[in-house]
Amino acid sequence: MELSDYGLSRTRGYLSHFEIDEIALPEILDPHVEAAERLSGLLTSGRVRTWLEALPDPAIEGWAREAREEQVRAAMVRFSFLVQAYVWGEEQAPRHLPANLARPIVALADRLGQAPLLPYSGYVLDNWARIDKSGPVALDNVRMVQNFLGGMDENWFVLVHVAIEAEAGVLLDNAVKVVRAADRGDAAMAERLLIENDLAWEKIYAAFARMPERCDPYIYFNRVRPYIHGWANNPALDGGLVYDGVEKFGGKPQALRGQTGSQSSIVPAMDALFGVRHGDDPLKHFLDELHQYRPVAHRRFIEDLGKHSTLREFVAGAGSSTLREAFNANIEQVARFRTHHLEYAASYINKQMGAARGNDPDVGTGGTPFMKYLKKHRDENRAQIV
Secondary structure (H helix, E strand, O other), X not given: OOHHHHOOEOOOEOOOOOOHHHOOOOHHHHHHHHHHHOHHHHXXXXXXXXXXXXXXXXXXXXXXXXXXXXXXXXXXXXXXXXXXXXXXXXXXXXXXXXXXXXXXXXXXHHHHOOXXXXXXXXXXXXXXXXOOOOOOOOHHHEEEOOOOXXXXXXXXXXXXXXXXXXXXXXXXXXXXXXXXXXXHOOHHHXXXXXXXXXXXXXXXXXXXXXXXXXXXXXXXXXXXXXXXXXXXXXXXXXXXXXXXXXXXXXXXXXXXXXXXXXXXXXXXXXXXXXXOOOOOOHHHHHHHHHHHHOOHHHHHHHHHHHHHOOHHHHHHHHOOHHHHHHHHHHHHHHHHHHHHHHHHHHHHHHOOOOOHHHOXXXXXXXXXXXXXXXXXXXXXXXXXXX
């Protein structure tokens, strides 16, 4: 396994190898890019559907099949925001997505092997750019390129995730190396890499801890979160959304999961590396389903890591107490990450009152109750030390 085989890197992790502000799209998409860039104003007008319905159908099925992947991913960012704005941008959710939006986003999603709505990859992984192109991918040097209403809280929420994903590149690179070390029986190298990953987690937490600085829980819940819901398990779209003009759906509503941080591939990769398993429960079923919403290459990385990693068995049989300590420290770090996720879920979602437009405080944007099962998975993680 090599990180580059999956489009990943030590410096950027799962983040795009390109920056979206440097990707040119064909002229036929100019009206859609312009609408996406003016999305805050269109939403504020209260008539966003009127403006989006007036956009032409770009008929990009052929282009989406042949274009460079970077262009398709950049277009997916723009169209997925337009689709979410159409669905959640007015008081009552529609039953149908018009063909001028439905056909292009399905074409883009088909090329990428993802679902035709806003994915985590479109919201975070591909939706950033450095301000100073000679500087690092860091919180003081990145911007959110595409947004809904805009403003500090929305931007900061996404950019903290961008910073976390960048810091996690060390974890992913070392994961590949530690699997090789285990295969060679090199306990010293495995221990060194695990200690390095333990330290890398501290940089991730440093970024994670900054979320409250510029993203207020009330603003998040009422002005950011409503636009990232999906159409599954959502009373505002009972049964799902009909994609007009898309023959393969046969006019049937599609119940698709919304964008959620649970689509991030950091924790699943660590579970695969350390051989952590979770008991059967609704969250496990939900996370198994979400696996199909990830970029195809990220799915393959997690799956291949799970197939090739014998690290748990190696550590258990190596007879080294320091190696075991380093392994268990990493298990604890993943459990700690789940605890931080749980704390933010409580303060940014569960404690916020009101349920406008399906914005249920007890249900995640992916469409499942989360508090009880986040705790369970955290505890299961922590219990699987060697």
